[in-house]
Amino acid sequence: xxxxxxxxxxxxxxxxxxxxxxxxxxxxxxxxxxxxxxxxxxxxxxxxxxxxxxxxxxxxxxxxxxxxxxxxxxxxxxxxxxxxxxxxxxxxxxxxxxxxxxxxxxxxxxxxxxx
Amino acid sequence: xxxxxxxxxxxxxxxxxxxxxxxxxxxxxxxxxxxxxxxxxxxxxxxxxxxxxxxxxxxxxxxxxxxxxxxxxxxxxxxxxxxxxxxxxxxxxxxxxxxxxxxxxxxxxxxxxx
Numbered sequence: 001x002x003x004x005x006x007x008x009x010x011x012x013x014x015x016x017x018x019x020x021x022x023x024x025x026x027x028x029x030x031x032x033x034x035x036x037x038x039x040x041x042x043x044x045x046x047x048x049x050x051x052x053x054x055x056x057x058x059x060x061x062x063x064x065x066x067x068x069x070x071x072x073x074x075x076x077x078x079x080x081x082x083x084x085x086x087x088x089x090x091x092x093x094x095x096x097x098x099x100x101x102x103x104x105x106x107x108x109x110x111x112x113x114x115x
Numbered sequence: 116x117x118x119x120x121x122x123x124x125x126x127x128x129x130x131x132x133x134x135x136x137x138x139x140x141x142x143x144x145x146x147x148x149x150x151x152x153x154x155x156x157x158x159x160x161x162x163x164x165x166x167x168x169x170x171x172x173x174x175x176x177x178x179x180x181x182x183x184x185x186x187x188x189x190x191x192x193x194x195x196x197x198x199x200x201x202x203x204x205x206x207x208x209x210x211x212x213x214x215x216x217x218x219x220x221x222x223x224x225x226x227x228x229x
Contacts, residue, residue, distance in 0.1 A: 041221060041222075042119075042219035042220050043160070044219070045216060045217040045218065048217075055215055056216055058217070088158065102165045103162050103165065104162060106160035107159075108159055
């Protein structure tokens with residue numbers, strides 16, 4: 001039991017719509033990362049937030065954005081959804097990657113389907 | 116070039132035997148970290164082991180050890196005494212510390228036979 005939760009579990013959206021995915025980190029974890037995992041592939045790093053500021057970003061367009069809140073929750077927002085955005089979205093929290101703590105605890109993921 | 120390469124899409128191992136999962140990486144950074152994760156069919160990603168680029172000793176965590184060969188840029192995972200519950204996808208990953216970016220490989224599906 002890692003203590004990282006994500007909502008919703010599954011989601012179906014139409015191309016062009018916007019979606020917000022939510023993650024609740026373990027208490028005390030000030031670092032959260034988001035990943036996109038297409039079926040049969042490894043996760044791809046979207047971005048990381050540390051103490052409510054973006055602290056690293058992968059090769060994803062600006063329509064992927066995020067927020068981190070003081071209560072250890074965070075959001076991933078995706079605008080103008082495309083069919084290729086269909087994937088499992090994982091969040092992972094850490095006590096402080098920026099502080100040298102390297103272990104990330106992953107949530108169960110949100111399965112997004114874009115039709 | 117791929118940042119993380121896992122050349123074994125699938126592997127079989129007999130229960131109680133040891134198995135090595137291969138991983139090579141590509142970075143020009145001096146400071147980086149290497150990780151292995153396990154993803155069972157249920158989907159959750161489980162952290163197994165970590166190796167820092169400056170660590171001189173190979174990391175070990177119970178039945179898991181990381182065979183780190185820096186000059187060859189390889190970070191193979193060794194699982195000793197395989198168990199049926201080890202059947203899962205295994206991902207090698209790297210964090211480039213300066214840019215704070217993470218990269219995952221395409222994974223190796225391990226099947227442990229009774």
